[in-house]
Amino acid sequence: MAVAFVNPPGIPEVPIYHQVSVASGSKLVHVAGQVAWDADGKNVGEGDLAAQVEQCYLNVGAALAGVGATFDDVVKLTMHVVDWQPDQMPRVLDGIARAAAKLGITPAAPASLFGIVALDVPEHLVEVEATAVLD
Numbered sequence: 001m002a003v004a005f006v007n008p009p010g011i012p013e014v015p016i017y018h019q020v021s022v023a024s025g026s027k028l029v030h031v032a033g034q035v036a037w038d039a040d041g042k043n044v045g046e047g048d049l050a051a052q053v054e055q056c057y058l059n060v061g062a063a064l065a066g067v068g069a070t071f072d073d074v075v076k077l078t079m080h081v082v083d084w085q086p087d088q089m090p091r092v093l094d095g096i097a098r099a100a101a102k103l104g105i106t107p108a109a110p111a112s113l114f115g116i117v118a119l120d121v122p123e124h125l126v127e128v129e130a131t132a133v134l135d
Contacts, residue, residue, distance in 0.1 A: 002026075002133045003075050005108045016093065017111045021075040023133035029069055033080065033127040034059035035119065043123045049081070049088060053095025054102075056128035061103045064132060071103065073132040077111040080127045084115025092126075 002025025005018035013019070036044045036052035037059070045051025060077075064070055081088065092113070100107060109130075119127055 002135045003073060003109070005110075016096070016107070017077075018108050019110060021110050023075045025073070025133035025135045027134040029064070029067055029073070029130075029132040029134060031060055031063045031130040031132070033078075033129040034063065035121075035124045035127050043121075046123050047125075049091040049125050050095040050098070052125045053079075053092050053128070054099040056126055057096060057099030057107075058102065060128055060130050061099070061105075064130070067134075069132045069134055071105040071107060071109075073134055074107075074109040074130050075133050076131040077107070077109050078129045079111065079113045080116045080119065081113060082116055082119055082125050084113070095126075 002023055004022045006020040006022065007013045007018050008020055011019055034056045036055040038044050038055065044055040061071065064073065096107060
């Protein structure tokens, strides 16, 4: 594997991801922000943040698979959530857990979550992008 995950001493451990990833591979993969569209371009989970997070992660998984990568190769995830409020975190975690169960993964890469005003279309509540490294 081209990625090692670390929780260095001196900073808090976060239960849903590691604080640092160290990549040693030779191919850098950037996955564009994925929204809650299915393979036919139809919006999934209108008004349902957990369902949209789940679809975003499934789309990231499909994008990675398309270039021979998996979530094990991901070194960084970034999530943008429209009108973010901290009380939405349980729905985000639910969506991640549902996607992880379907994909058979345990997301571990460092992650960032940003609250934003809007995405490309009003129905989209969240967008997830990924960076991966392959040997």
